[in-house]
Amino acid sequence: MEWVMGCWVLMAILIAWCWYRKEKNRTEEKDGVPKGNLGWPFIGETLNFISCGYSSKPVSFMEKRRSLYGKVFKTHILGTPIIISTDPGVNKVILQNHGNTFIPAYPKSITELMGEFSILQTNGNLQKRVHALVGGFLRSPQFKARITKDIEDSVKLNLDSWRDMHLIHVQEEVKKITFVILVKVLMSIEPGDDLDYLKREFEEFIKGLICLPIKLPGTRLYKSLKARDKLFKMVKKIVEERKRAMEKPREGGEDDDEDIIATATTTTNDVLDVLLGHVGDGNEKQPLSLDFITGNILEMMIPGEETVPTAMTLAVKFLSDCPVALQRLTEENMELKKQKSISCTDYAWNDYMSLPFTQNVISETLRMANIINGVWRKALKDVEIKGNVIPQGWCVLASFISVHMDEENYENPYKFDPWRWQKTGAVVNNNCFTPFGGGQRLCPGLELSRLEISIFLHHLVTSYRWVAEKDEVIHFPTVKMKRKLPITVTPFNNSVSLN
Numbered sequence: 001m002e003w004v005m006g007c008w009v010l011m012a013i014l015i016a017w018c019w020y021r022k023e024k025n026r027t028e029e030k031d032g033v034p035k036g037n038l039g040w041p042f043i044g045e046t047l048n049f050i051s052c053g054y055s056s057k058p059v060s061f062m063e064k065r066r067s068l069y070g071k072v073f074k075t076h077i078l079g080t081p082i083i084i085s086t087d088p089g090v091n092k093v094i095l096q097n098h099g100n101t102f103i104p105a106y107p108k109s110i111t112e113l114m115g116e117f118s119i120l121q122t123n124g125n126l127q128k129r130v131h132a133l134v135g136g137f138l139r140s141p142q143f144k145a146r147i148t149k150d151i152e153d154s155v156k157l158n159l160d161s162w163r164d165m166h167l168i169h170v171q172e173e174v175k176k177i178t179f180v181i182l183v184k185v186l187m188s189i190e191p192g193d194d195l196d197y198l199k200r201e202f203e204e205f206i207k208g209l210i211c212l213p214i215k216l217p218g219t220r221l222y223k224s225l226k227a228r229d230k231l232f233k234m235v236k237k238i239v240e241e242r243k244r245a246m247e248k249p250r251e252g253g254e255d256d257d258e259d260i261i262a263t264a265t266t267t268t269n270d271v272l273d274v275l276l277g278h279v280g281d282g283n284e285k286q287p288l289s290l291d292f293i294t295g296n297i298l299e300m301m302i303p304g305e306e307t308v309p310t311a312m313t314l315a316v317k318f319l320s321d322c323p324v325a326l327q328r329l330t331e332e333n334m335e336l337k338k339q340k341s342i343s344c345t346d347y348a349w350n351d352y353m354s355l356p357f358t359q360n361v362i363s364e365t366l367r368m369a370n371i372i373n374g375v376w377r378k379a380l381k382d383v384e385i386k387g388n389v390i391p392q393g394w395c396v397l398a399s400f401i402s403v404h405m406d407e408e409n410y411e412n413p414y415k416f417d418p419w420r421w422q423k424t425g426a427v428v429n430n431n432c433f434t435p436f437g438g439g440q441r442l443c444p445g446l447e448l449s450r451l452e453i454s455i456f457l458h459h460l461v462t463s464y465r466w467v468a469e470k471d472e473v474i475h476f477p478t479v480k481m482k483r484k485l486p487i488t489v490t491p492f493n494n495s496v497s498l499n
């Protein structure tokens with residue numbers, strides 16, 4: 001019996017070795033394929049990648065290999081041979097994706113949970129259409145003017161409740177602010193039972209995004225898929241009701257598609273209105289199907305849900321550790337509060353966005369936080385970028401964190417220094433600053449996110465002083481605070497500070 005087992009093990013090792021040699025030869029045969037080490041058969045360099053991810057310096061995995069092989073190198077992590085780029089110029093070409101050479105490549109558990117039509121996985125014209133529709137809406141001044149009041153209400157409601165709390169876990173509290181806004185932006189759900197149900201099931205759903213891709217009853221992925229079914233049903237109902245409401249003017253009339261669109265665009269309140277109102281391009285009118293819209297609304301919650309609260313939390317953390325920056329931020333925001341109180345006018349979205357130091361604090365937070373540390377793509381054909389060949393079928397990771405924490409791009413990169421942005425001006429995105437990605441898939445929620453963070457910081461620093469307990473940032477598998485950032489707050493005496 002033992003010798004049979006021994007044979008099996010030997011055979012498995014042989015197969016693994018053959019596969020590994022084949023993979024190695026396949027890439028080494030091609031000229032220009034970046035240098036690197038594929039590590040051990042099957043596991044590659046995954047263990048080292050994960051241990052660096054858990055350390056306080058996750059970028060050390062990349063830095064070590066960059067010093068050995070150059071800014072673009074190959075490795076084998078999380079079950080895939082992959083080329084990692086730490087070069088801003090190469091990343092730019094990957095993100096621009098002229099010629100549609102690259103498609104998104106996510107881990108198996110994520111693709112299982114995302115529907116086949118999710119914007120995060122679709123490519124070509126359909127992705128461009130949905131991206132343009134959603135981005136155009138979220139960037140529009142009309143939308144920003146309307147959502148500003150909703151964000152203010154949500155921020156104030158939450159901050160008011162801090163007065164009676166002994167210890168505040170910032171990471172938990174800010175999620176309450178941003179989730180309400182996210183579902184309002186996507187489908188205008190107001191606080192209440194529906195929102196609570198959605199929040200509960202959504203939390204269950206996203207727990208499975210990074211897990212073992214095993215779909216058996218009881219497993220994490222299985223539970224998340226069940227939650228997704230429930231969410232889909234609920235969102236589909238909302239989509240159908242809205243569709244019926246939009247079509248009402250047609251009842252008994254002869255209205256055609258143009259009339260429906262005209263009605264829809266004059267009353268575009270949320271992303272759902274935008275997608276339902278779209279009838280297609282060119283001669284062939286092709287409205288987006290209700291299932292497609294439902295899936296997309298649902299999956300747009302994924303990039304929006306964790307990211308903004310994480311940015312808010314890390315801003316509080318970095319400011320707690322840098323009293324001079326907090327002092328300058330408070331002064332700038334107190335000045336705005338004073339002006340508003342004298343003129344007795346409401347805040348407009350551009351009041352918040354035009355505070356230069358506050359915008360610099362947000363840029364610096366996003367640079368250091370690296371909430372999305374890079375994007376994964378797969379090459380559909382051999383492609384050469386700046387002398388590096390990415391072979392067809394290979395994954396490539398455009399590493400944003402490596403660029404953001406590189407001394408060549410930022411002097412003293414580990415120092416929280418909002419003043420550094422004064423020299424470059426208010427940068428939203430460039431080759432060396434890509435917290436929101438870039439090119440074809442540049443985050444459509446970019447301006448909304450910055451607005452939310454600005455409003456939160458304004459009301460926080462003009463309402464409270466705080467003391468943060470010791471805590472540390474964790475980078476793997478996602479960025480968060482180890483202890484959810486506990487703080488104690490003391491209300492500001494506004495009458496004193498406004499004078």
Ligand code: HEM
Nearest residue numbers: 119131303304307308311372375435436437441443445449
């Ligand atoms: C600080 C907050 C945020 C950060 C750092 C962030 C970051 C990113 C990044 C890096 C990408 C590019 C992914 C890729 O190229 O594969 C992306 C895409 C996307 N983001 Fe955001 N995001 C944030 C907030 C939001 C919000 C609030 C929303 C929704 C309202 C949103 C919706 C999306 C969508 C729909 C995409 C996919 C675009 C496409 O593939 O065409 N994001 N985001």
